[in-house]
Amino acid sequence: MDNLKKKNLKKKLSIVDLAKQLNISPTTISFILNGKAQEKRISSELVERVLKQIEEVGYKPNALAQSLRTGKTMIIGLMVENIANPFFANIARLIEEKAYKNGYKIIYCSTDNDSAKTKDLLRIFQDRHVDGYIISPPEGIEKEVDGLIDNGSPVVLFDRYLHDTKADFIVVDNAGSTYEAVNHLVKNGYKNIAFITLDSLQTQMQDRLKGYEKALNEHALSHHVKEISYYQEEENIIRHIVAFLERKPELDAVLFGTNYLGVSGLKAIKKLNKRVPEDLAVISFDDHTLFELHSPDITAISQPIEEISEKLITILLGRLNKTSKAKKTQSAVLAPELIVRGSSRKIKA
Amino acid sequence: MDNLKKKNLKKKLSIVDLAKQLNISPTTISFILNGKAQEKRISSELVERVLKQIEEVGYKPNALAQSLRTGKTMIIGLMVENIANPFFANIARLIEEKAYKNGYKIIYCSTDNDSAKTKDLLRIFQDRHVDGYIISPPEGIEKEVDGLIDNGSPVVLFDRYLHDTKADFIVVDNAGSTYEAVNHLVKNGYKNIAFITLDSLQTQMQDRLKGYEKALNEHALSHHVKEISYYQEEENIIRHIVAFLERKPELDAVLFGTNYLGVSGLKAIKKLNKRVPEDLAVISFDDHTLFELHSPDITAISQPIEEISEKLITILLGRLNKTSKAKKTQSAVLAPELIVRGSSRKIKA
């Protein structure tokens, strides 16, 4: 009866309680628990006895107290632009998995590309003493990021990076892959190629724009760039795309700068009753379930999500484990893959 | 020079440091910080002075120490089946937002519907002393959930619930909405309606099955149920669906039990070169960007994501704020909406 009750009640017992039960000092238990039994030459019988008792009474160290003492929380702060975006959700998923495997937990949040919100969020993460950060940063948080690093918290950026920052980063070859995509369109006979992108100075968007422009210049084709503001409802985005496409009847192909622009773009194209690719060829940056199943299926610049996540966590864990803080900025530029599908196929002229 | 350095260094200063600077006791500062200035009748000038100093030196209380002392972490543990599933990602997004607005942060993870993994994860959340839980639970964690509640941590389940548990839950009317969807198909002239679902005993899947069967029974139509195991690659799922559809050429409609089954199903249907809805009408549980843009667009049972998130966080915050632990289980059953699209339209017989 009493035993049963005890089990349910789960009186949180501390290392001191445990020490009393065993008639030894908390220190010894602490040493054993932290793998210092050998080093401190604690008798293996004692170790045995302690471990057994721990098992028996279900003792679990208070992580909060540990963190307060050691300064390490084993928590990684993950800030993505928007967790509802499949690209970020998939990255988050993979990072989470790899982090857990290494004993780290994830606290996450969506920044909405809002630097004020992001600063608040960074503050909160700092308050909670997260050990390291993985961030797809909005513009304007350079100072805060460097502040974190100065305080000894490693930061790895992804999807885009920040100029003049000490933070590590993992990005993809945005310029090169966009360049390749446009060349693919040109090779298939398209000449009036638009680029519908975000009105954003973030590096990834700027690089995609550069790739687009470089390709067009090389082929002496005229530019058709439409920049759309990030901060609006999808309906509005669609409206803008519709207006742009209507204004430019000469277009025969369009490249979308992000997956959600691609999705909105397809909705716009549907509204206009344009046939893909006969009236308008389509390529989108980022792949999306939708692109595979759409009729026709949509050519996409697919990012190596698995590789990105792997590198991110590897770099971060490296920083977390090593004491050498002096190491230089690490970075990697990964190669996306152009997945050619029906929406950009050659049409008989 | 020295000032600059100080700013960058951000020597974490404690409440004691602050007290020394002000020549008062830490207690007073603590009272002021915790809104007890009135109660303790601390002179408003002192309050002013303290606040100003805090501002000036950028003092921030150590949340870890606070948590250790108070036992509250202001962190909510969110466990979803899979953050890469848009349904869960969207819910997570909304919950996160609402939580932050109330001063709570989210630690999240994906359970993969794996009860062993989930138990581990619960353990980790417990270790970190999260204040409350929002969970889309796999089967088999009833005991653990009740354990949490017994220990005073509120738990709200969603998407499905657990029998014989004290936990609150928010679900949708799975049986009713599936019933309605099948009736819609029947009304549009379909007679051989399959239900492709998960091989799962979770309540939501069972209820969807019941709704399907009830409708068929009322119309004296024969059942065609295909249960697919959750734990496999998408390729395999597609293969199973293909095989099922090939084995049952008499089918003229199919209802998918989840959004990813719907997506895989569409891929299977594409492989089989079946026309939708001429050869096979399609409805899927859960809406998905894809369903809107697919040709034809896909009829879906859309869950009220915003409302679900709102209720979840409201119930949890209610529990967190109130001291009355004795309150009975709270639950709500929300109504999904059948969004009728082209994939289930009436075809001329």
Add this chain to the structure above:
DNA sequence: GTGAAAGCGCTAACAC
């Protein structure tokens, strides 16, 4: 009105 002091549970330098 304000302060001293006792912990929350843990780690680790130091002592023996």
Add this chain to the structure above:
DNA sequence: GTGTTAGCGCTTTCAC
């Protein structure tokens, strides 16, 4: 090899 003890930074009871 093992124990004593001083904090980590905060809240809160009790005293004045």
